[in-house]
Amino acid sequence: MTEFDDSDAFEAAIPLSQRAMAARPAPYLDGLNPAQRAAVESLDGPVLLLAGAGTGKTRALTTRIAHILMQGLARPGQILAVTFTNKAAHEMKERIGRLLGQTVEGMPWLGTFHSVSVKILRRHAELVGNGDLHLKPSFTILDTDDQLRLLKQLIAAEGIDEKRWPARQLAGLIDGWKNRALTPARVPKSDARAYDGRGVALYRAYQDRLLALNAVDFGDLLLHCVSIFQAHPDVLDQWRERFRYILVDEYQDTNTAQYLWLRLLAQGHRNICVVGDDDQSIYGWRGAEVDNILRFESDFPGAQVIRLEQNYRSTAHILAAASGLIAANQGRLGKTLWTEAEGGEKVRLIGHWDSEAEARWIGEEIEAFHGGHRHSIGQRSLNQIAILVRASHQMRAFEDRFMTIGLPYRVIGGPRFYERQEIRDAMAYFRLAVSPADDLAFERIVNLPRRGLGDKAVQVIQREARDRGLSLLEGAAAVVASGALGGKGAAALRAFTQNMGRWHADTLDAGVNHVELAERILDESGYTAMWQNDKSPDAPGRLDNLKELVKALEDFDNLQGFLEHVALVMDRESGDAVEQVSIMTLHAAKGLEYPIVFLPGWEDGLFPSQRSMDETGNRGLEEERRLAYVGLTRAEDLATISFAGNRRLYGQWQSSLPSRFIDELPQDHIEVLTPPGLYGGGYGAAAQVAGSTAMHDRAARADVYNSPGWRRMQERAGQRAQAVHRKPVVIDAEPAAEFSVGDRVFHQKFGKGTIMGIAEDTLTVQFQTGFKTVKASYVQPGDSAGGDVPF
């Protein structure tokens, strides 16, 4: 094993006098509440830190690390601290540095699960492999794009109809196995039928192919580490000795592979401290196991459980509303958030006619807050306001509206910089220049811009490369030399291979500046020109992105270093110098906080999501409820929940009912608003009505919030844990009104399905095979077979 090379500059940087102070109460402990203090000072043995939203979790965690260092219990290189995102890791580094009064360079093992795993794996790459083929320490890390392309090739090679069996599905399957730390050999029999019975075989083929490419995917980083630890006790022992203290952030989001990874490393000294909140577990769909946190105490007997329950973020009303909602979930570890803060506004609730009215109203509210026209709230910067949606398609309505009224906004968590097409293309050029054997990169750019090298030419190159055991780039050179390709394509391919050879030589030449080289590659390849000639409206933006990419290179010594960085750190800070309202999904909002939060789209089927409930039943519903809890607890001063009676989905208007979560909100902490109606009076009853013609009945829509129906719904909130399937109040006799969202129906051709939306006499139904829009007269109600509706 290679020698550890961590710089312990950090230790040297702490003056002895300061270290001696550790015996006395240290300044960094000032201001901690008793629970936080316990979290910082309980250093021996396993600790489960249950940290509710806004309770100072990061502060506790970073102070704990600072405390370990100041006590001299471990050197920076002996502390393993893992997070899920680079952002969280950065923030922790920064805060530790601040606590200790210097920048932290010496915390080499504070990082994401993946970045720490890469470091470990590079040192033991040779232990991964079969027979004579082994992973080399220089392995590359594939992103999801590459992964999918590779799988498509394998599927095509197997002669499988990709229409019936999409590559995405296989990718999801393999990811799922990797999340559960299952190598192809360990996949259980119960999964044997997956993907037309060929899932496991394709998984094995995929792993072989990765090995041949000397590549790993994201899941492999964890999986290979776990496999190495399990198969090589001596290696595991080295790491166990090294990491004297282990800290884990967001423990409720760990999947099985991460869980095993941690357990293996922590089992020696058991100095492991995990921080999490079971109520904020919202990533079950990507493999996170809430059970990991629920059973921590049995995994590590004698574990101390410390609860951080004092909330420093939200008003009492917001906390009470959130707590009341989450109380409907079963099997929680249980926490009671409290605050010293008094007063504040109740959580506001409002219904709208449709999603456009909702966007319009929220836009006006924001303008009012911004202009200081709401005295109780005061004048607010747009940066203090966020809109949190369940699904990204909801963002459209807000973007459209804000664009027309000229309200500046930013979408957080959209396509990330390094995931954009032009950036990936450019990166593929750099990758191929740096590693000429990168076949995936070759395939991506060989005909980009168009060089007259279509499928046929690529096939010729592939055959040549396969037959002679060459990389695609070498194969291409061979094709050029042999003249197997004629005409225009031959000249283009010659130029391409020659250019690439020259650029590769340049990457090895220390005299060539890598930033200039990158620019030259993009220009000489014709890639820049391709976008300059492109007439589409987003072409200028793409050129700007390319410029930015080249600029980002300046922070690195060479192209290799840059590529390594990008593989793992796919985020970029977006400056928030400008005042903008933030729009994002609820998932993206986790860990953030805003004084003013809007939570639109609380409608059954959208939130909670029908799909989530269909797929995982009550578990899905509970995760949706946690998502609602996360949303509410983002708000510091004011939260506003809203729903719309009609929403355009896939181009069709559909009517829907208020979310069942609304019924679960404790009434005492909610203020129901009556929106200004189109016709001068209150309206919103549309939400109660299926079938659009009924909406013309103004009497029915007036003042629904004081109607018996609304009150009844409020009263039923308590009993709703087991959730009865709610039927809408049917006011008119339109045929469509006989159905309601969530009903099970049967269609002659498509079979059984669940109604997702209703518009006039057209239903949007989710069948086994997917979404279909069908006329109501073509389906029969029923099949429900009683108990199979999971909610």
Next chain:
DNA sequence: TAATAGAGAATTTTT
């Protein structure tokens, strides 16, 4: 080989 028309699908997302 490249442009184009039509079909089909359509949460949530970090690394």
Next chain:
DNA sequence: TTCTCTATTA
């Protein structure tokens, strides 16, 4: 509705 992917046509 809108995007992506495939099959067809020039």
